[in-house]
Amino acid sequence: MKNKIVINLSMFVAFIMVIGCENADFGKLNVNPNEPNQPVLASLFANTIGPISDIVGATTPNHYVQYIANGQYPEESQYQTLNWSTAGLFATLTDLQKIIDLNTDEATKDNAAAGNASNANQIAAATILRVYYYEIMTYRWGRVPYTEALKGIENQYPKYDSQEEIYTGLFNELDMALNMIEAGAGPNGDYLFDSDMSRWESFGQTLKMMMALRLSKANPTLGADKFNEALGNVIASNAENFSYPYLSEENNDNPWEDRFLAPDFRRDYLVSDVFVDALIGSGTNVTPEDPRLYKMAAPAVTSNTFVGAHYGESNDATDDYSFITGDIIYNQTAPLYIFTYSEVLFARAEAAALNWTTEDASALYEEAVKASMEQWGVDSLAATAYVAANPYTGLDSIGYEKWVSLFLQGYESWAEWRRQRAMGYEKELVPPTEMLSNATGIPDRQAYSSTAAALNKEQYDAAIAAQGPDALNTVIWLYK
């Protein structure tokens, strides 16, 4: 009896284990119902435009070039941030790579073009945007992974490429993209240029000109070549300026408005004394010499005059100082500029002065200042009077006026200021007395992500060995 039960039980156990087949079939249970498993190219493309806003709306580089000062918390103007994460930009580059791949791979390219722009136009637009982001990355951090980047686990430890290689590579990519542009619409989801390929072409050419000028110190030969290739294809009026289009809704409005009104309601940023005093110039704090100051800044509440806040220091009583114009900080849809006509004109003036071109530096300088005045809404009479009083006297004029004209275009201005300092004709700026993050002067670059050393140590160490310490004041190849 007892044995029989044992046998029965053993058989039952055996049965249970045998029905335990190798694998169980759960059907489609593990298919994620929350997110699409197929890419939608229009949505991917739209997503790659957003980060432009983070660049054109950033605050810190506007401190570096001393356009703005802090209110009661001075740390940002004293360079409190050492490590800047590259993760967001690399993620965007991954999205762009996905778009390029889907339009390149035989298996997917037809599908990618169906109901959308041609494969060529999608690749061209995505590549131009990729070059734009990459150039910003290299002038912010210096060496960055480029040739071996974005390969996932196929290459877990991408090497950091030299800036020289990166610029050469980016020009090649840009030229390829510009050559690919063909008739027809641009990519779906392109809310930057409304799927207009002619705008992409003009953006690509303007980008090429800016990148070419950026090499004036590091590689003027290549710079001059590329500059001349772009010349004639760049924008020709303020109406063609490139800016990020903001909407009057909380999720897509101008970040300056977010800081001063909803959702942050803060008063952290004032126009700096360096900038205000420069624009007051020979005028007074009521009638500044440079008429753009009326458009760029608001008079202080307590005195109703233009008063710049002390750069690099705490400015407690914010009502005593000038804020950035309410047209920007209280306006959800105020555009923030990527590249403007005046910047193109200043570039052409400088290239002419450097003998890269045969254009007239003086005339272009005057046009550049007037274009800036027009961009800021200054009437032409006042603009003409200003130019007459401040004629072209050489590259120093370009240095100063370009600095003024790039007001609030932080990253672009910081990149250009460093270049012009390397060339010796920048608007002179004095670093603050108290500097954080081991800084010893106005930042020459930004340090890599705080995890960079941990996650890609060998290549990080190699980059540091070649470039210098991972500090704010290591001068990068571009500006050496």
Added chain:
Amino acid sequence: MKTKFSGILTLLLAFFVQITFAQEKTISGTVSDNSGLPLPGVNIIVKGTATGTQTDFDGNYTISAKSGDVLTFTYVGLKAQEVTVGASNTINVTMEEDAAVLDEVVVTALGIKRDKQSLGYAQQTVEGESLSKARETNINNALAGKVAGVQFSGAPSSGFGNSNIRLRGDTGILYIVDNIKVDGPADVITDDIESMSVLKGAAATALYGPQGKNGVIIITTKTAKAGQSTVTLNVSTAAENVYVLPEYQNEYGGGYSQDFNIFTYNPALHPADWAAFDGQKMVEYYADESWGPKMDGTLVRHWDSWITGTPQFGELRPFSPNPNNVRDFYRQGLTTNTNVTFAKGGEGFSVRASLANIERTGIVPDSDRNTVQGSFSASMDLSEKLTAFANVSYQDRRTSNFPDNGYGNIASNFNQWWQRQLDMDRLKDYVRNGNVVSWNINSPSNPTPLYWDSPYFIANETDNPQQKHAFYGRFGLNYEIIDGLDASLEVRKTLNAYESTNQFGFGGLGQPFYSEFESSRGTDELFGIVNYQTDLSDSFDLSASAGFELYDTNYKSISASTAGGLSADGFYSLNTSVDRPNLSSYKENVQRKSTFAKASIGFKDIVFIDGSARYDWQSTASAQNNRVETYGISGSLIFSKLLPQNSVLTFGKLRASLAEAPLFPNAYALSETYAIGTPYGSTGKLSVKGQLPNQNLIGGVRSEYEFGLETKFFNGRVGIDATYFNKVDDQLPVGVSLDPSTGYTSFLTNSGKQTYDGFELAVSIIPVRTEDFQWDLSANLGTLNRRVDKIADGVTTNVLSTSWRGLQLQEREGDEWGTLYGRTFRRDENGNKILSSTGSPRYDTDQYLGNLLPDFTGGATTNIRYKNLNLGLDFDFQKGGSIFSVTRMFNAYSGLGIETVGNNALGNPKRDPVTGGSSATAVPAAQAGSNSGGVLIEGVDETTGAPASYYVDAVTYYGRLFALHENWIYDASYVKLRQARLDYTFPKKWLDNTFIDKLNVGVYASNLWLIYTSIDGVDVSEIEDNNQTGYGWTEGGQSPNTRTVGVNLNITF
């Protein structure tokens, strides 16, 4: 009914009276234990009478009895003996150890009851009694310090957060109530708990599969015993107050400078009648730091004196300290906890119903919680062989508001951005003259809040109420096929649903906002088991079980929030969102199929061998490879049974086990999907996700071995239980960090190897044990090492979590798990700090700071009973482990903490200006004027390497230390008296003529005494876990800790 009762009583009395008429004689003798030692304090009763006595110090006794009477000898821990009085007048008794004490029956996996002595793995039981006396509503709190190898990680006690425990280093513990896997410890009524069985190792939890991987706490609820019919009422009321706050300075008030601002009348800005205010001293209202003037009673315009149309307008009042302002903000909290239980057991049935109501008002204004929970359990014999059983529990919990933790909440306001002189009472009235006002006003002419609303506005107008519904239940049948063979089938269900809203009030600093969030998780389980038990021979006995489990869990959530504000003033809804509301929803379904079998063989109650096997198939693993097999074996040897009986070693057991536990990937980790972004107008956005999927991801196995020694000495008065465990996670599905330049931030893979090991020691001592007085002591200690042997091919570092300015939690190959990396002072080879030419300390990034794992954790519990009075004390402690303190960093940065005042090395107030040099920031120490203020920093110069020291302006000095992580890393050691209880059980005879069967009254307290904490003003045993690592490693401005004192009344009818 009552008449009938008194009738029986009379009858009984008459019976006793009759007995006393019989012939009596005097009996005397000696009582000794089995080693021959006399036993004092043995109770001797003439059975069936009230006559009794005790042995004296030498074990002697005398008692009156008559022939034929039965004398009952009882002594705690020894077996009761009965001796019939015969002809002799001398009765000597040798009392034997009570086998029942050793043959403790404990609850093991799947609710199977086993003799503790037969277990081949560590198991510890925590009785429910102390829970119901101390009215602890959180099971994890009740386990703090009681079980070796359990590390307690509390949530700030002022909030409603759940505290966490880690068993052998892991969180994610499975809680089981009467075989039902509940969602969490908060779903259980603690008054229902009979006992909790803590299973730590893989051998103990093997039958639970993946969910039991990190340890299991099996909760057995009370049931009615046969013949029992009771109504129990357990009522308590407790008051709760703040007990630890950082030590604040009370010398300097709000501001950035020690000079007051002066009001200057400006006709262009100010009304004409303000001209009279010209020259008045003002506070720097906009400053939310306390580097201001001395609080010396100077008459100044406080913030409320600028609010027109109020009585305070124009007032000048002294600028004086309010040392208790922060403490004053917190109110006294109150908790009332009422539980009623009905239980009845009879021939073939048992029912129990329990209803609990817990109302708590927290110390933060407007934070209240009301929990109502009912449970019902029943079992009945449908036939001789068929038993049916059912349990259900339902909880309705409503929370009016959760006090936030983390940066930016009310408590962080007081600890990070505050003016020390503020009078808290004046902030209560935050709507004045029709406007929402605050201490942090913009300026006299613009008295709207700048960066901070009144803390009362935050408490009252920014609400996030939540309603929770938690249901769990089961229904099952058990059929006894033949004697020793039975089968059960059970269906189980849990359903946890949450609804919450969040709103930010109109008129405050932010945009009015409203959001709703709903989530539910439902789990269904079908479980079947066949059990067989038999004696194979006189020496061998066997028990075996086999069964299956089908598991299906569904999670669903939906959340919506307004964007761009609310269009209807004073009204909160999604429908009045100004812009398109933000929406998101999520659902997840996971299924698992499992079979298991186990068998145990015992030899003469000396040797026991257990074996188990379990197969799991789960839907989240690769469809080509979704089965994980796990096996376990354990054995125990009761070596004391092989030794001659002796008076020292009462019991000795060696145990060893080797077992495995499965782990499956998370849902949806196998194939690529695209993340949905916030749309631009009507243009949708998608992006490639940062985590690379892996279609080959499969389940993995953790293996663990364990050795233990369990001994009892001196009749069980000393017990020692020691365990060594070693567990290895190998090839588990894990996420590994990638450098973002790869285009991704992490990838999923089956890789890595980590080894945990540690010792666990539990000691129990009964120094005194007599009938009237008993003193029990127990203590435990656990250590834990966790080594990272491998991460993935070619990967040596994994970033687990990041915090303030590059502070990271990492794991590095070859190192202990859980290391903190961040900024350290840059030093020369002799360890001197390297300083800039202005005395600024230079620092390096990505440097080793410490490790969050403690050296050891443990606790001690003592219980002293004198007659019916009982005193219980529970201590717990932790040694080592690193923690980053944001509170301390900000206390210093904002001039709030005590360390920011006092004198410098020159004997001058630190906050005085630095003198003797050309800079207001710093002066070389050698040049400093004799009256110079500033804080001394010493080191070496960064260019020359020569010794350098500076007096640095206090604000600058602490500003430079901000986010210099090394300076704010603390050791997380603590010792605390977590709980104390004193209660009195009324003697039965006092209750004889009442309807009350049992009566116990008590007082209790929790967080009574923080004996030691490494961070002054912060209880490191209750740290928020805002990085969700399962370890609170950054204390980020959390809500304070509270002390609770209450009274409790427990009546059984």
